[in-house]
Structures are given as structure tokens and as C-alpha cells.
Amino acid sequence: VQFHRRDYPRFFAVKIALLGAGTVGGGVLRLLRENRAQIAKRAGQEITPVIVAVRDVDRARQRLGYDDVLLSDDALSAATHPDADAVVELIGGESIARECALAALANNRPLVTANKALLAKSGAEIFQAAAARNLTVGFEAAIGGAIPIVKTLREALAANRVDAVCGIINGTCNFILSAMEKSDCDFAAALAEATKLGYAEADPSLDLSGADAAHKIALIAALAFGAPPRFAEVKIQGIAGINGADIRAARDFGYCIKLLAIARRTDSGALVYVRPALLPHGHLLAAVGGAMNAVMVDADAAGDTIYYGAGAGSAPTASAVVADLIDLAAKRAGLPPECDAPLTVADLRLHPTPHYLRFTVIDRPGVLAQIAQILAARMISIEAIRQTESRENEPVDVVFLTHKSAHGAVLDAAAEIERLDFVAHPATVMAIEEL
């Protein structure tokens, strides 16, 4: 066995085809230019764009100010440009991006992408196409922006059995929940603030619905457990149902509400899900505010480790893309995750945690007794109850914290309670995550 590092040829150029020059692509171009000397040194060679695919060539020429690079509005041709050694897909979306990624691999070019939707849904196809040609696929930028969670799971924790990963990996949702907590405002006001500051897109539905976080946790599960989940099996719940009353009630009990994306090994398979949940105020993830991201990994040897940073934005995401390119140039990029068989996904309904339940009820005798009876009938035992002071003819909020109970049993109980005639609004049901 010889352990010498190969003497790589040094300081010839690595030419890339860059597909997309928007927020992230523009950041990659800027970073490659601004830190050019250092990147060349670390990579062992220069990394230069040979062609950039954009929507509008003239506008892009003005905006980017690059005179020495070929611009094209034909992404698919750019993906197979004969001078490109590697292809960076930053178009986003699923159809053209998928075509370009597969074309690049078919043309024997390694791929770097920030496209979590693409990989979560078509990952098996793309990873298999890469593996068949012994090509690498870099996707550090697809999860958690600047946070090196892909490298950490693949390399730094490679000796560990990973038992659970829990992340705050959607900056938009975290900004909104943090704003509701901090300013005691309602969901709509917090969303407006997020939009104004650029933390929410014009159409924020992919973020608010939990789908974006689900794409990322599906990829994390593939890395952590060695097999990708079928995306349709990932349980997803967004934050649209959370209101100020929940934030305040949770706070009174010593909790905050976070949108958590979780992948957890269990005896009956892996749980992979996204949902708003309660975290105790003392927990380090509870302190992750604004649009920041953080990922906690529970591994058998390393124990709990946490990785925190900007989950989005031009420069942080570009940092991850270029790190993948440097790994590629330095010939240490990792092979794609295995996709021989999908991950066995366990039933979240069977997963027991304590729960938070809030019911808005007409205040009259016997209400509490009826709710308590329904909970008891499903073996859900109550840990704490609080009721807001009642004003005449106004419904009151009753909040329950339960002991550990299966998620499905709690959902069923809540649905049964909601059908009672004294319940004024739909209930809020959230798990209390014990990390």
C-alpha cells in the first residue's frame, strides 16, 4: 500500500461551464475572481469559467461585467461545451436543470449543483448516472448554504454510525418564527417583514410549506443512512398554521417554536420529516435566530455536534459551490451517495414524543372533562394545562402539554376533540422534540 499523495500537475486551468448567473451564479463568478490566487493555490490549479449560461445575454453582460467569458442563453449546449472540464448547475427548478445535469454526466463531466429539489426528487437517477461513469457530484451548496454539512457527514463523521440529524434548514421559516417570537407579531406581519428584507421570495410557498426543508433533509438522510428516501415518503408540515397565540403559549411553558427537519434512525426504519415543533429555550438550536441555519448531528462516537451558519445568500452559497470545485480540482471530491435501494422509512404516526395541543373553546362547564376523557381514552396522559382568562362570550384557549405519546394517537385525539360542538377553531398540534 502506498500512501503518497499523487503529485498533481499544478497550475493549469480548470475550466467550468456555469449554468445560471443569478444570485448564486453571480456569487460564484465574484468569488472566483476576488479570491483567485488563493483558490488556485488551494486547488492546485486555476478555476475559470469558460462559458456561462444566462437567460438574457445582453443584460448579463452588463450586470456581470465579464468581458473574457463566453455567455450563452442555451443552457443545454453550455452543459456539454467541449472546453468545459466540469459543469456547475445553478439554474434551479427541476426540468431544464435535470436535463442539463444528465447531459453533463453523459458527456463524462463531473457535476456541481446547489439544486436540492432536483436531487431530492431525481437524485437516484443523477447519482446512478454519475456512478456509472465514476464521476463525482458535488452538492454542498444544496443544504445549509455555507454550512459544510455534506462534507461533515461524508468525511468528518465517516467513522460514526449517525443516529439522528436535526436541522433548522429553511431561513425564511426561521426568520418568520423568530420575528413572531421577538416582536410578538402575527404570521402575516412576520411574512411581510421577511419579504421586505429579501428573506422570502415573491412566491414563498416552497419555503412556507416545508417542501424546501424536506428536499434538504431527504439528501441528509441519504448521506447519513447510506440510502435515499423516496421523496413522497418524507412527511412534511409547514408553518402557515402557527399563530401568535401558539408562540406565546409555548413561551409560557419555556419553549420556542422552530421548523425542524429531522432524520432519525429507529428500529423500524428511518424517520424523515419536517414539521414545526417545540424546543426548550435552553437548547442551542432554540438560540438560532433570524434567517440563520443550524444542523445538529447525533453520532455514536462523536456525540452531538452542531454546525451553524448562513443557509442562503449569494456569497455563502458560492463559498460552498467553490469548495466543491476545489475538492474536484484537488481530486478529493467524493463519489455520489449509493442509490441501490431506497431507505426504509418508518411511520411518523408511531413515533412517541411529548406534544403541545391548543384548543379554542367556548367556556362552559364540562369542556375540560370532555377533552380530558378523549385524551385518556387514547392513553395520552397530560403533563400540564393552561387556560387563558375567559371574558364573557369569548372563546378561551386551552393548552395541553402531554407526556410521551405516539404522534398518530395525538392527531386522532385532536381531530376527535375538534369535532365537539364547543370547539371554535381548528386545534394546533405540535410535537415537543427531545433532542
Place this chain on the structure above:
Amino acid sequence: VQFHRRDYPRFFAVKIALLGAGTVGGGVLRLLRENRAQIAKRAGQEITPVIVAVRDVDRARQRLGYDDVLLSDDALSAATHPDADAVVELIGGESIARECALAALANNRPLVTANKALLAKSGAEIFQAAAARNLTVGFEAAIGGAIPIVKTLREALAANRVDAVCGIINGTCNFILSAMEKSDCDFAAALAEATKLGYAEADPSLDLSGADAAHKIALIAALAFGAPPRFAEVKIQGIAGINGADIRAARDFGYCIKLLAIARRTDSGALVYVRPALLPHGHLLAAVGGAMNAVMVDADAAGDTIYYGAGAGSAPTASAVVADLIDLAAKRAGLPPECDAPLTVADLRLHPTPHYLRFTVIDRPGVLAQIAQILAARMISIEAIRQTESRENEPVDVVFLTHKSAHGAVLDAAAEIERLDFVAHPATVMAIEEL
């Protein structure tokens, strides 16, 4: 340019010489055995100990329960064992460890070590010996236990100019300061508790003096800035001077006290230092309790990222050692940091931050005026003052927070104030770090 990953030969064994089978070495043996199949898969080949150097062969044979591995009490011979493909140095200390490391490299074997004292002081010699033979040196386990800060600085943030790194990287000191904060106890009681729980060694001086954290920040500076500092130029202050009164006074102003190890780029060179300092309670590093470690990196593209985990202990440190071995086996281990010229280290005395000063004084008219005059004469302006209630004939504590002032000016002013006849005890002077 060809970007195919090489097809490595798979599933032949990588044989290691393991020097030291104490806390960390024992952990490495356990981890290699327990996660054997996964490690072989990730590494592309099996990693097995071929010889283990121990202090007492008979005792080790019983304790380790390994029948199939050669034990030896001759570390230097083990370091050059003909069947070993790589050498893992976990002896600690500086003299024998240094000899063994150099012998391994001279014998053309790559090195993995957890020895921060060795690398901080003899790093240039060891790294140059490795570079001369194109050999790798893995030292992820030398800093922050399970936290992958070496890999992050070398690889994940490779596209960035790193501007500052700030770490809580001595678990013993953090345990003690956290215990003083939590239980309102004094230094001696907190140290006793740390010793009882195994967080402080029988001789804790290397930890309490700040030397251990200094070893680590010297290595971090070498990675972050591309050149190692001369260890003698690292400014070091330990935590022995901190007492309960400081913890309480800092808390009243909204701060906690942490032992911080900092490497910071400035116009006049790099600041590299270890000292107890104040951090505002809202800062994420302020929430790092017990014996845990955390490192914050401020990089130009990635922004602020934080890495948190167990900084010591058998399994977390073994996780890092085996990650280095897997990188080695997968042929993606990094070459040693460059050591052509030492880092230009800037003068900490010139570095301006806000400061905390506590004086214990005899309570009599004119005391405050005299202190304020001395501060004013050195252009140190006061942000806040608090004085404890005075009891007759008892000295009182007066605490000042200053605006940004050069560290040296504040130290000089404090020394001048200490010489006044109404000052009862030495002053406490700490920077307030603005991270």
C-alpha cells in the same frame, strides 16, 4: 484535464501502527472494531492495527482484550514497524512523541496525531519533514475533539479569506467558568467539581494556564492564515485570576466570562492569543456550557459559521483520528500546512476593544475621581460604572466598562491604579470581545 476519480483498489487492509492506547488510543481501537464494516466501506478498504505501542504490555493485553494485535513497549520501534502503512501518534507530550513522528516520516509513512503541544511547538519541523517526502499529516483530533475544524478550514472554507477564528477550545476551563456561573461558586470549588467529574486532570496546569488552548489556536492560525505563528509569540492568559465577584459583576452587565482563543487578521499582522474575556449573553458562544467546545469562523464569503461539539473524551477524539485514517485510505488527505516563513504576529497591546475593570478599594471620598483621572489621562473613556454597596470598614468593588481602548493602555492604567494606596487587591482586567 481528466476528472475521473481513480478506481482505487478496494478492500485490502490498511495496517496502522498505533502509538499509545490510553483514553484516545483505546477509543480508536474500540471504534475501528465496533464500526469495522462501515469504516471499511467508507475508506474503500479495511483499517486494522498491526502493532500497538503501550506502556505496560501485560496490563494493556488484559485491558484491551485484543488477542490478534502485536503489543510493544517500544514506541520508536513500533513507529517504524515494517508492516505498518501509516503511524498514529497518541502518546502525547513532546519528546518521545516528536522522535516517533519524525521517525515515521523518515520511514516514508504518513502520520496521524492528536498532539497539539507537539505540533504547536515542533510543527514546522514535522510538517517540513512530511512535505519533503510528499506525505500527509492528519491532526483533526488535535483541536476540538469531534469538531471537524481542521477539515473545515482546509477544505470547506478553502475559497474564503478567513478574517478571524474565535474558539472555546479548552473544555476544562469552560467547565469551570460555566460551573462558577451556574452554581455561583468560587474558582476552587468549580475546579474541585471538574476534577471529581474527570473534566480536569490531576495536574490541570496546562489547561488552566491557557497553554493547551494556545497550542490549538496556534495550529488554527497556521491553517487560517497559511503560515504558523512562532509559539512564543502567542499571548496567553489563563483563568486562575477569575473569581466569583467577576462572574457576578459581568452578569449584572449582561455578560458571561469565557476563555477565548482568538486568531484575527489585522493590517499589521495576525493577532493570536488566549485570554478570559466577556461575551454578551445573547451571543451563541455564550451558550456553550460545560466541557463543550465551539469554534466560530469569520470568513469573507461564508460569513460567520460556528462548529460545536465535544472537545475531548475517548470516543469523540477517536472519531476525528479515524476520520483522518479514512481520508488517508481514500487518498484525499491533505498535505501539511506550509511552513516556509512564520506568521507575522501583531501586538495585542495595540488591539482596541471595550474592557472590563474591577478594583477593590477602600471606600473614601475622591477614590472614583482619582481612578477616572488616570483612565482619562490615557484616553480611556468610561461606558458604565457600578459599585457594590459599601459596608463600614469593608472595601468595595468598583467595576468599569470602557469604550473601545487599546489593550496595553488599559493594562497600564490598571497597573497605575493598583499602586494607589486605597486599592486593596490586584485589579481584574478583561477585554469584552466583539465578535
